[in-house]
Amino acid sequence: GNSVTQMEGPVTLSEEAFLTINCTYTATGYPSLFWYVQYPGEGLQLLLKATKADDKGSNKGFEATYRKETTSFHLEKGSVQVSDSAVYFCALSEKSGGGADGLTFGKGTHLIIQP
């Protein structure tokens, strides 16, 4: 079956540091890949996505590249801010039939940015 593995947290960084959160996946076909962010007490918000190999998703300074050869989708940001503190989830979607399937999520990585 499908699975997503992401680095465990918490990850604590100083403001303006470089961020990498690793994510690798297992899927039977060609999934779409996503990063979602969850702020305290809120639901998940889509941060970025990539739908095919070598695609790069980007949003709000965050980037992730779909690497089929390494089955990875690592999240990066060049200079983090305190407001980036949140839990980040890597996820995949593998369509079957004509409709969208449920997403498969990693366990989440809690990111803490200190001023």
Place this chain on the structure above:
Amino acid sequence: NAGVMQNPRHLVRRRGQEARLRCSPMKGHSHVYWYRQLPEEGLKFMVYLQKENIIDESGMPKERFSAEFPKEGPSILRIQQVVRGDSAAYFCASSPIGGSDEQYFGPGTRLTVT
């Protein structure tokens, strides 16, 4: 365009009671998904519904849990005879007609069973 709405945001039930969680998808969305998030865990897919149809319930516990998405009104996730292990955050997501794989999440319902 209002986002995905869920209510209540917090729900407290005693063991053995029933819990009903409601989800109103975004306007124009006819696909609804329910997920459960246990403490310190990621979200686990439970069920995928379209209007009046259950498409995939492979993640639903076999007993006590049911879901519906009627022609009119919100989607309902129903948990009968709740137990402490049902305490979790339950999230609903929706996607537009046509089966987009991009899902939009509601704020969740936090269920506490005492």
